[in-house]
Amino acid sequence: MSSRGRVGMICLIIAEASLFAVFVVAYLYYLGKSLNGPFPREVLSVPILGTVCLLSSSVTVMIGARALGRGAVGRSGAWLFATFLLGAVFLTLTGAEWSRLIAREGLTIGTNLFGTTFYALVGLHASHVIVGLVMLALITVFAWSRALGPANAERVELVSWYWHFVDGVWIVVFTVVYVVGR
Amino acid sequence: MSVLADTMAGRRGAGAHRPLLAVLHEWVVTVDHKRLGVMYVVSGLAFLLVAGLEASTMRLQLVWSGLHVVPPGTFNRLFTMHGTTMVFLVGIPIVFGFANYLVPLMIGARDLAFPRLNAFGFWAFLFGGLLLHFSFVGGEGLYGGGSAPDVGWFAYAPLTGRAFSPGNSTDYWNLSILVMGFGTVATSINLIVTTLAMRCPGMTLGRLPVYVWMMLVVSGMTVIALPPLSAAQIMLLLDRFLGAHFFDTQAGGSAVMWQHFFWFFGHPEVYILMVPGFAFVSEIIPVFSRKVIFGYPMVVAASMAIGLLSMSVWAHHMFAVGMGSPLNAAFAASTMLIAVPTGIKIFNWVATMYGGRIRFATPMLFACAFLFQFLCAGLTGIMLAVVPFNWQVTDTYFVVAHFHYVLVGGLVFTIFGAIYYWFPKVTGRLLSERLGRWHFWLFVVGFNVTFLPMHWLGMIGMPRRIYTYPADRGWEFWNVVASLGVLFQAAAILVFLVNVVLALRRGERAGDDPWDAWTLEWATASPPPPYNFETVPVVGSRRPLWDLKHPDDPDGPHE
Numbered sequence: 048m049s050s051r052g053r054v055g056m057i058c059l060i061i062a063e064a065s066l067f068a069v070f071v072v073a074y075l076y077y078l079g080k081s082l083n084g085p086f087p088r089e090v091l092s093v094p095i096l097g098t099v100c101l102l103s104s105s106v107t108v109m110i111g112a113r114a115l116g117r118g119a120v121g122r123s124g125a126w127l128f129a130t131f132l133l134g135a136v137f138l139t140l141t142g143a144e145w146s147r148l149i150a151r152e153g154l155t156i157g158t159n160l161f162g163t164t165f166y167a168l169v170g171l172h173a174s175h176v177i178v179g180l181v182m183l184a185l186i187t188v189f190a191w192s193r194a195l196g197p198a199n200a201e202r203v204e205l206v207s208w209y210w211h212f213v214d215g216v217w218i219v220v221f222t223v224v225y226v227v228g229r
Numbered sequence: 230m231s232v233l234a235d236t237m238a239g240r241r242g243a244g245a246h247r248p249l250l251a252v253l254h255e256w257v258v259t260v261d262h263k264r265l266g267v268m269y270v271v272s273g274l275a276f277l278l279v280a281g282l283e284a285s286t287m288r289l290q291l292v293w294s295g296l297h298v299v300p301p302g303t304f305n306r307l308f309t310m311h312g313t314t315m316v317f318l319v320g321i322p323i324v325f326g327f328a329n330y331l332v333p334l335m336i337g338a339r340d341l342a343f344p345r346l347n348a349f350g351f352w353a354f355l356f357g358g359l360l361l362h363f364s365f366v367g368g369e370g371l372y373g374g375g376s377a378p379d380v381g382w383f384a385y386a387p388l389t390g391r392a393f394s395p396g397n398s399t400d401y402w403n404l405s406i407l408v409m410g411f412g413t414v415a416t417s418i419n420l421i422v423t424t425l426a427m428r429c430p431g432m433t434l435g436r437l438p439v440y441v442w443m444m445l446v447v448s449g450m451t452v453i454a455l456p457p458l459s460a461a462q463i464m465l466l467l468d469r470f471l472g473a474h475f476f477d478t479q480a481g482g483s484a485v486m487w488q489h490f491f492w493f494f495g496h497p498e499v500y501i502l503m504v505p506g507f508a509f510v511s512e513i514i515p516v517f518s519r520k521v522i523f524g525y526p527m528v529v530a531a532s533m534a535i536g537l538l539s540m541s542v543w544a545h546h547m548f549a550v551g552m553g554s555p556l557n558a559a560f561a562a563s564t565m566l567i568a569v570p571t572g573i574k575i576f577n578w579v580a581t582m583y584g585g586r587i588r589f590a591t592p593m594l595f596a597c598a599f600l601f602q603f604l605c606a607g608l609t610g611i612m613l614a615v616v617p618f619n620w621q622v623t624d625t626y627f628v629v630a631h632f633h634y635v636l637v638g639g640l641v642f643t644i645f646g647a648i649y650y651w652f653p654k655v656t657g658r659l660l661s662e663r664l665g666r667w668h669f670w671l672f673v674v675g676f677n678v679t680f681l682p683m684h685w686l687g688m689i690g691m692p693r694r695i696y697t698y699p700a701d702r703g704w705e706f707w708n709v710v711a712s713l714g715v716l717f718q719a720a721a722i723l724v725f726l727v728n729v730v731l732a733l734r735r736g737e738r739a740g741d742d743p744w745d746a747w748t749l750e751w752a753t754a755s756p757p758p759p760y761n762f763e764t765v766p767v768v769g770s771r772r773p774l775w776d777l778k779h780p781d782d783p784d785g786p787h788e
Contacts, residue, residue, distance in 0.1 A: 051342045051426045058418040062452045069460035069490055073475065080481045157472030160481050167467055167475075 056205045060212045063175070067216050070171055071223055074164045078228050081159035087229045090152045097140035098221055101176075104133035105214045108183070108207040115190065116200035123203070124190030130210065131183040134176055141173050165224065172220050175213050182206050260344035261759055262329050265351045267655060269326025270648075272355055276318035277641075279362070281722065283311040285715050288679070292712040294700040304696035305379035306398075310361075312382030313402060316498065317409055318358045320636065323644055324505035325350075325416050328444045330655065332420055334750035334757060335438045337429025337766040342422040346415050353412025361405035364398060378402035381694065383495060384465075386476030386487040391469055400469065407462045414455050417448035424448075429749075431768040435788075438748045438771070439522055442529045443508035446536040447501050454497035454540065461490035485550055492543035500539040502636065504532060506603075506643035507574055510596040513650050514578050516746045517593035518585030521784075524577045525771065531570035531577075538567040548616050549623040557616045564614035571607055575600065590744070591665030595646030598673050602638030606631060609684070624694070627687025633680045645672070645725070652729075653743045657755040658736030664728040668721050675717025682707035747772035 111126030145166075148154045156166045186203055189195045195203065256264060287307050290298040299307065329347065333340055341347045364377040376398040380388050389399045424437070424445045437445075465487075467473035474480035476487045515522045522528060544552060544560040552560075578600060587593070609631040613619050622628060645668070653659050687693075691704050698704055742751040751774055753762055770776055770784035 049426050051422050054422045054425050055342065055418055058421050058452055062414050062418070062456050065453050066456035066460050069457045069493075070464075073464065073486065073490075076483070076486060077475075077481070082481045156467065157474070160474050163467070163473040163475055163482075167464065167473065171463075 050201065052201055052205050056208050060208065063212065064216075067171065067219070070164075070168045071219060074168050074223055074228065077160045077164050081161045083159050085152050085154050085158070085161070087161055087165075087224075090148060090154060091225060091229050093225045093229075094140060094144060094221075097137045098217065100133040100140075101137040101214055101217050104130045104137075105211050107133065108210045112200065112204045112207040115195060115203050116197055118197045120190055120193060120195055123195070124187050127183055127187045127190060127203075131180060131187055134180050134183065134210075138173060138176050138180065141169065141176075168220060169224065172213070172216055175216070179206075179210050179213050182209070260340075260348045262333050262341045262344065262347060263655075263757060263759075265347055266326045266328075266330030269322045269329060269351055269354070272358070273319050273323035273326060276314050276322075276358060278722070280311050280314040280319060281719070283307045283314070285719065287311070288712040288715045290696065291698075291708050293709065294698050294702075294705055296697060299696075301696040302379065305694075306377040308694055309378045309381050309402070310365075313361065313378065313406070314358075315636065316382060316502070317406055318354075318361070320502040320640060321409070321413055322354050324447070324502060324640075325413065325420075327505065327509075327647060327651070328420055328447075329416070331651070331750060332423055332441055332444055333427070334753065334761060335441050335748050336424065336427065336432050337749050337762060337768065338423060338427040339761050341419045342427055343419050347419050350412040350416035350419070353415070354409050357405040357409035357412065360408065361401055364401035376401065383491050384487075385491075386465075386484040387478055389465060389469070389487075390477060399465075403462050403465055403469075407459055407466075410455050410459045410462070413451060417451035417455075420444055420448040421452070429766050429768065436768060436771045439511040439525065439528055440508040440748075443504050443511065443532050446532045447504045447508075450497045450501050450504075450536050450539060454494050454501070457490055458494035461487060461494075464490075485547075488547050488550065489544065492546045493540075495546065496543040497539045499632075499635065500535055502640050504535060506599065506640045507532070509643040509647040509650075510578060510599055512748065513592045513596045513646055514581050516744050517588045517590060517596070518582045519588075520581055520585040521772065522577065523580035523583075527573060528577050531573045534570040535567060538563060538570070542567055545614055545619075548619045561614050561616050565611060568607060568611055575604060575607075590649075591660070591662055591669055592646040592650035594666070594669045595642050595649065598669070599639060599642045599646065602634055602642065602676070606634035606639055609634065622687050624692055625687035626683040626691045626693055629693045630680050630683035630687060633683070637676055637680070642672075642676075645669075650744070651750075652732065653739030654750055654755050654757070656733060656736075657739055658732045659739045659743060660728050660732045660736065664724055664731070668724045668728060671717050671721035671724060675714045675719075675721055677714070678717060679711045679714030682710045686711070742774065747774045749773055752777070
């Protein structure tokens with residue numbers, strides 16, 4: 048019979064996907080409907096570094112989870128910490144982008160529909176990154192303090208599933224916001 | 230089977246008397262699915278009384294033209310709170326409360342998969358509900374309804390914008406339902422995981438009780454359809470508090486998008502509420518007809534079809550906004566299509582009764598009334614799917630009549646049937662059949678007298694959500710009739726409450742299996758011990774208790 052944790056995480060991911068889908072639909076629907084600037088083409092630059100960091104963190108979290116399953120707890124902690132760092136870099140870059148958009152370009156959530164949908168969609172994703180970072184930080188600490196063992200491998204794997212989901216959502220957000228929408 | 234026999238024989242004495250505070254503390258900190266289930270249903274029934282009072286006040290206001298029982302603003306608050314309460318604080322908690330209680334018992338599990346998450350779901354619901362009702366006393370106080378929401382239960386934009394809805398009444402609506410939504414999704418995930426990962430040995434998916442199958446479908450629908458409502462509510466929050474423009478038409482936003490988002494949740498929600506009703510009657514009708522359910526695979530498949538199709542019909546709530554003919558036609562077609570699996574189920578229930586040794590105990594009475602009333606609801610639903618007819622009666626009492634036949638004639642009737650059916654399991658006492666009959670007949674008469682005339686009222690043009698109406702429209706007579714029905718319904722609820730109180734104090738002892746039923750929950754004690762089953766049951770067919778009672782003729786070979 049299937050494991051409770053895995054089924055539960057799959058259900059959570061479906062629910063979250065449904066939540067994101069509405070924000071993506073809203074972004075696409077309101078594309079080009081802003082009555083005043085700034086418009087996406089003028090102010091958005093493609094976040095290549097952040098995207099590379101986030102996508103590669105999917106690989107590191109996978110290696111970390113597998114290492115734990117083999118009993119290499121210390122090495123697992125190192126890979127989980129690397130994941131945390133990559134996610135933190137992504138979040139910092141998002142923060143820098145937002146600060147530039149707000150301070151230099153004068154784009155806030157109330158400026159126009161682009162601002163409304165951009166900050167809502169990217170912000171919803173960033174809030175999920177923050178939740179993921181908290182979980183990654185916790186399991187890193189647990190791994191280094193040897194509170195984790197191979198018996199916990201499945202739970203760490205579930206965290207990695209969540210993190211893969213956050214990455215997958217970013218691919219959609221990236222496509223919608225920075226490719227289609229620009 | 231001997232394992233099951235041991236389970237049936239397993240007993241624990243009733244708990245000794247403890248101080249009230251200790252008992253309360255136990256209920257507050259509990260993570261037991263049975264206690265949480267009971268708390269869900271009891272709070273749902275309490276909110277039912279509140280919503281009933283609100284509806285009765287509206288019927289009093291509308292009994293004759295030109296009355297001023299309540300001011301117009303208060304009337305708006307009343308219908309908003311009535312609708313919101315009935316859907317989110319009565320329907321959802323009661324159907325999920327029953328599922329909480331029954332699903333683990335029916336599949337031979339000890340509890341739900343995540344008991345603490347389950348407690349979180351309940352408390353999120355309860356505090357969400359209390360937050361919503363706090364709006365009555367918050368703001369300007371009780372007179373005139375305080376700052377209770379007044380934007381209707383589907384809270385259409387742009388009425389919900391800051392400009393048209395100043396103060397915090399809309400925020401009460403928004404935040405309380407957002408909180409409850411998280412709790413409901415959590416509980417749905419819990420039910421799915423429990424059903425997929427915690428079944429007892431022998432309980433294959435093909436042997437799941439129909440009730441569990443249907444709740445699995447309902448939980449799946451909730452996981453997919455409820456987050457879009459949360460998303461739309463987050464957008465509304467951003468609009469109202471941070472000056473975003475999602476639904477702000479003056480900045481290029483779209484009020485119609487809110488309708489799409491809301492009804493993408495809102496129509497599956499109708500089935501999230503109705504399929505549990507189907508689930509109740511699918512357990513009740515076979516037991517009181519003394520036959521297995523007719524066409525088990527078809528009933529399950531039809532439920533899944535409803536679950537899938539329910540995601541594709543939402544815009545039939547929006548025919549009047551001007552979507553254009555292609556969309557109108559598509560949604561009319563999908564709406565008519567969903568009548569097919571629903572009709573299949575009606576045939577299944579009738580075929581189950583056909584040739585059966587029918588016993589009209591109170592649960593069966595409610596199930597039979599459900600069949601007739603839900604059929605009426607389905608037929609008016611098909612009428613409403615016809616776009617030109619829909620345009621004619623949009624926002625009239627015809628629509629009000631239709632969805633009250635669905636949600637009261639359908640859902641509330643099956644809930645009462647389910648309460649009469651499972652009350653003995655939960656409390657160990659039988660509800661009185663005599664009072665049950667009074668309850669049933671008063672409610673059937675009251676319900677139909679109230680809501681049947683609303684069909685005519687809608688046909689002759691009475692709009693919904695009006696606080697009063699002029700005298701020369703010919704609407705008075707049927708309004709008087711509709712309001713008279715409320716008296717019968719109120720009497721029915723009173724009889725029900727008396728029945729419950731009397732049964733708890735000196736009701737007949739139920740024993741484990743008062744209805745001679747077949748599903749696993751009747752194999753353990755009434756009320757079940759905290760651990761549910763003394764030994765893990767092993768089942769060999771869809772009707773484990775039949776096998777136990779008739780070892781010479783087990784069900785397995787016939788399935």
